[in-house]
Amino acid sequence: GRLYAVDGEGHEWEFGQRVYVWADPEGLIQINSFQRGGGTPFYPRYRGRFELTVGDGEYFLAINEVSLEEYLYQVVPSEMPISWPLEALKAQAVAARTYAVAQAVYSRQGHLGFHVADSTDSQVYNNYPEAHSTTEAIDQTAGQILVQSDGTIGSTYFYSTSPGTAVLDAAAWKDRTGLALEGNSPWFRWKCAFTVQELEGLFRLDGVSDLYVEARDGIGRVTSLAVEGRGGTQVIQGELNIRRALRPASLERVGDQIGPQSLLPSALFFLELERDQGGRLQRVTVYGGGSGHNLGMSQWGAKGMAEKGHDFLDILSKY
Secondary structure (H helix, E strand, O other), X not given: OOEEEEOXXXXXXXXXXXXXXXXXXXXXXXXXXXXXXXXXXXXXXXXXXXXXXXXOOOOEEEEEEOXXXXXXXXXXXXXXXXXXXXXXXXXXXXXXXXXXXXXXXXXXXXXXXXXOOOOOOOOOOOOOOOOHHHXXXXXXXXXXXXXXOOOOOOOOOEEOEOOOOOOOOHHHHHOOOOOHHHOOOOOOXXXXXXXXXXXXXXXXXXXXXXXXXXEEOOOOOEEEEEXXXXXXXXXXXXXXXXXXXXXXXXXXXXXXXXXXXXXXXXXXXXXXXXXXXXXXXXXXXXXXXXXXXXXXXXXXXXXXXXXXXXXXXXXXXXX
C-alpha cells in the first residue's frame, strides 16, 4: 500500500499511493519493464509525465499524462506505416485525434483513471517510434477533428483493409477489381483451411461433423457461427469472438503466404466443406476478404485514394 523509490544516489524515498514522474525539459521517459515493437522490440520513450499508483496486487498502474497532439505523435506511426502518402497519414491523424477527443469527452474508461489504453482496446500508442512523416501529418492538421452536423463528436473507427464487396461466395472472392482502390493491400483477399482434427482442437469439441454460418450483420460480417460435434452444437456469437476462435496455422493472401495467426483477418468470409464418400467432414476452407472490423476508415483504402491524388478531406468524406 506504499510506494518506495530509490534514487541514483541510493537514497530511499517513501510516498503514499501516488507519485508523479517527469523528465527534464525536452526529455523523454523510458520505463525499462515496458517493451514494445510491431517488428523489432524496443524500449519506448514517452512524452509528458507518468502518474504511478499502487494496484490491488504487486504492480503499479502507470498512466501517461500527455497533451493531445503529443499523444498523436506516438499513435499515428503505430497505426499506419510511416512510408505511406502524406494525405493518408493526415486522414489517419484526424481520425485518431477525433477518437481520442471522444474518449476524453465521454470518459468511457474514466472509472479506471484514464481516457485511452495503449493497445487496440483503444488505439495503438508508442508501438513504433515517432517519425518525421507522421509528425508532419499531425502538425498540418493540428486541432482538427470530425464533428457531426449537430456539432457533437462521435468516435471514429478505422481498420486495415476493405474487401470492396461483401465476400459471400466464390465469384466475389475471385474478383480482384477493387484491389487498386485498397492500395494493393495483401489482405484484400485471403483463404485458409482447417482439418477436422484442427477444428476439434480449436473448439474443444469431439467428432466435429459440421460448421456453418448462422447469422450475418448488415454489412455481411459473420456474427454467429455454429459447430456441430458428438457432444452437441456449439455456437460462437460476435464478430471478434468468431475471429479469435478460428486461428489459422497458415494463411494465403494476395501474392504471398504467411504463418500462424492469432485470429482470422476479418469476419467477412464464406465456408467450403469437404466430405469423404461416407459424408464425414474432412476439411473446411475459409475464403475471406479484408482485414479488421470493417467499420469506419479503411487504412489501405486511404492509401489507395492518396496515391490517386485525393487529399485527406476526400478520404475522410468517403469513409
